[in-house]
Amino acid sequence: MRAEVIEKAYAASWKAHKSPDRPYLVEKISRNEASEVIICFPGSDAVKDWYSQRNFGETKIDLRLFPSLRSIGNDEPALVNEAFSKRFQDILLARPSLADKIEEATSKKKQIVFAGHSSGGAVAILATLWTLEKYKTPKSHGGIPPLCVTFGSPLVGNHIFSHATRRENWSKYFFHYVMRYDIVPRILFAPLSSLDQSFEQISQSFNPRSRSFMSDSVGRASATTTSDFYFTIMSNAATVTSHAAAKLMGSTDSTWETLANFIPLSPYRPFGTYFFCTGNGKLGKKIVITNPNAVLQVLFFSSQLSTEAEAAQVPYRSLTEHKIYGTELQQIAAQNVVHLDQQQLQKLALSEDGAGGSNATINTALTDLGLSPRARLCLRAAAELEVRKSENEEKFKQKKAFVEQRITKELREYREMWEHQRVGFYDGFREHKKPEDFKANVTRLEVAGVWDEIIEKLRSYELPDEFEAKREWIDLGTRCRELVEPLDIANYYRHGRHYEDDASSYMARGRPKRYRYPQRWLEHAERRPQEPNSASCFWAEVEELRYKTGTSGASCRGVKERVERLEAQIKAWNEKGELAKDVFLEGSTLVKWWRTLPPEHKQQSCIKSLIRE
Incomplete structure (x- = not known):
């Protein structure tokens, strides 16, 4: 995806985010013969738009809309966030018709780019998958599959959701940008019951209609609430990723399986291509990972505290980083992107000073992302799982x-x-x-x-x-x-x-x-x-x-x-x-x-x- 398209997609997503009353917005790259059409969706700060009645808000996906999102042999449908799914289905019924806009763009052989910031990204993901299902054989519609780019999007579906997109060869169409400490992509690791009333208060910091929007007031005035919110989510993320890591490493210890029977684990898992933005004053430096199991581990380890002194800073930063993707995307040159493919994941150095030569750049990027030796070992295990398969x-x-x-x-x-x-x-x-x-x-x-x-x-x-x-x-x-x-x-x-x-x-x-x-x-x-x-x-x-x-x-x-x-x-x-x-x-x-x-x-x-x- 061209840098210009990514930047325009973010700008359009931010515009949609500030227009929550509209179901979606349509933007063109340029006025003269635009080759792409951007369709973006607003996010929401309301609890009902994130969690349904279930603890993690998951439900079986509607196979009438998404027939491919299942395990074929096991005949098991994917689990999807029920609130996000309902929002998308409401948008399908809204006017002007989203289906008509998609049909118009495909008939003109335009590249459709679905985009969204925050939970708008979750809706963009579902819109992209729906379009891929509708035009699974797109030759009659220009043969141009849709793309999806999200910024700080929460997770949407479970491991079958991820499995099905890779089986259909669709995951390559999804690009997710995540700031190192942004808490939103990690929120659904925690059940709603563990967040109590803090979700409504914290979410005001990224609600365009709130006085706290784009201000420092929430993070500083509610330091205790912000800290509790951050540590609750990361505690749940630790349980999920540790359980996943034990499986990756082929552990025969039944402790984690026993624990999973008593402690509910979030079903949500990543898929697609992830761009982890390191920040730390290094604008534009990004680590690209497509292995979903590796992405899951990075989502946890990259947002950990490096020192005890950061305990007062990182929770606040986890909210502010959700609002600075525009700044991070200002420099998106190819030389600032580090790709961790299958072979590179297998050869990762397990310590900060353990790599030299061509691996030095990768090692520096991992250090900037705060990945510990334990994290690097988990990334290696994720790569080894694909080798075993x-x-x-x-x-x-x-x-x-x-x-x-x-x-x-x-x-x-x-x-x-x-x-x-x-x-x-x-x-x-x-x-x-x-x-x-x-x-x-x-x-x-x-x-x-x-x-x-x-x-x-x-x-x-x-x-x-x-x-x-x-x-x-x-x-x-x-x-x-x-x-x-x-x-x-x-x-x-x-x-x-x-x-x-x-x-x-x-x-x-x-x-x-x-x-x-x-x-x-x-x-x-x-x-x-x-x-x-x-x-x-x-x-x-x-x-x-x-x-x-x-x-x-x-x-x-x-x-x-x-x-x-x-x-x-x-x-x-x-x-x-x-x-x-x-x-x-x-x-x-x-x-x-x-x-x-x-x-x-x-x-x-x-x-x-x-x-x-």
């Missing part, structure tokens, strides 16, 4: 060839063997009478073992955030579902694991995560609605309906809707080429069952042309 994926890539060989050669040959005998491989495996069936079962278990390992790593977020969005894994998962899952279903019903009630069906109790997860990956990648059933597991529904309607021609009136729904799905899957030809062979369980249905039903069936009488 990549190493885990690499291990599975080595097993990927094994899986592909098993499904593309052995199971395809197995399927072809049964096709030649005019029996589908599902039914052949269900009978389980040939030596080839035993071999296929061994292959099934081998492939399942690899996938179960993958799923376990995904559940604990020990694979790169981008893993579930990578086409190579989506395609492999889809092929495994097509060739291996029917065998799992056949095995389930062959052993009679189902009973009369639906709770014992394969779909309700027996379907493994190794099939559920890849199905969700494919649905998400292709923007399909989530389906409880799929072509790979339709045999389970056939088995259930076969059991319910009986095999002696019993009436299907009791499950008529389910039968018709399955037939419609079979027709659609067949048209898309998602069903193998052996499904409709003479010896197929599907064909045998369908022929037992009442004549009047078969006459009207949408799949009667697929099954020869």
Whole structure:
């Protein structure tokens, strides 16, 4: 993002901040053929605009507005600050229409820059994500994704929020400026109950309509309140970051987990690119970090006291620094920016005098930011976590060839063997009478073992955030579902694991995560609605309906809707080429069952042309 755009974005954000009665402001970079449009949002000092009834004010995100902000495989929505989410949704309904402004800018191929200062930055984040969701394939809208720049913004969502933005490759569009001591980006580390009535009083110092706005009165006149406010927040931040650091370092000590069961921890986590402004008279010097776990640690350690003498200064400074971003941005030259990428984080010196040569500049910047040896160790651990995630994926890539060989050669040959005998491989495996069936079962278990390992790593977020969005894994998962899952279903019903009630069906109790997860990956990648059933597991529904309607021609009136729904799905899957030809062979369980249905039903069936009488 160009320096001019950042400076204009801040100026516009400050203007919006002083116009809290307007839902948003639209500014252009210049009057003549502006290539960017800045849409900025005002902040708020009211408690209700920061915290809802819950202790930290979090709630599940509205997946109707933000369908990508979830863990795909785990099918778990991100948590978001409820008050910020409500403010954004109110703005969507306000006039003039924000959606119309966005549509106008994208149709003219303008670069939209969403911006905000303080809690206005939180709304800007949600507006950017909403736009990315709305124009997820932006080619028809100029192919220019929106950008977001915030100044002193509080955190917005939890670790799934951060995980999803990295998976979608969206985090690169977000730029957050944070002054070293600014307390606002750290506020939501503390529950509202711990702040008592101090929030309302302290927030007046950055309320444009307050007499205390841009003055020194609040910080000096209420020194005790300011100090208590600062230390309460930082105490909670210490608990959050220490718990996170223990996980980063692979600690086996259960103390932190036990403590977390008794002391509520803030769910909020950073994401995007952070620019930490060191200040200290060095205008323009910034440390840039994109690793979210490293950012979390810096948010805590950079705002710590260096000496006991600072105890009277830093709490006051934590408020005043929230209002001086304009001054800090006056010098934004490239040479004043220190980038801490993955490799540099891994090699950080653990002491102020432990680096020389090319690392000296980085070490000086870390010292200016007040990062202690403990802090630097945590940053290293954050980098090492990403290394472990990549190493885990690499291990599975080595097993990927094994899986592909098993499904593309052995199971395809197995399927072809049964096709030649005019029996589908599902039914052949269900009978389980040939030596080839035993071999296929061994292959099934081998492939399942690899996938179960993958799923376990995904559940604990020990694979790169981008893993579930990578086409190579989506395609492999889809092929495994097509060739291996029917065998799992056949095995389930062959052993009679189902009973009369639906709770014992394969779909309700027996379907493994190794099939559920890849199905969700494919649905998400292709923007399909989530389906409880799929072509790979339709045999389970056939088995259930076969059991319910009986095999002696019993009436299907009791499950008529389910039968018709399955037939419609079979027709659609067949048209898309998602069903193998052996499904409709003479010896197929599907064909045998369908022929037992009442004549009047078969006459009207949408799949009667697929099954020869």
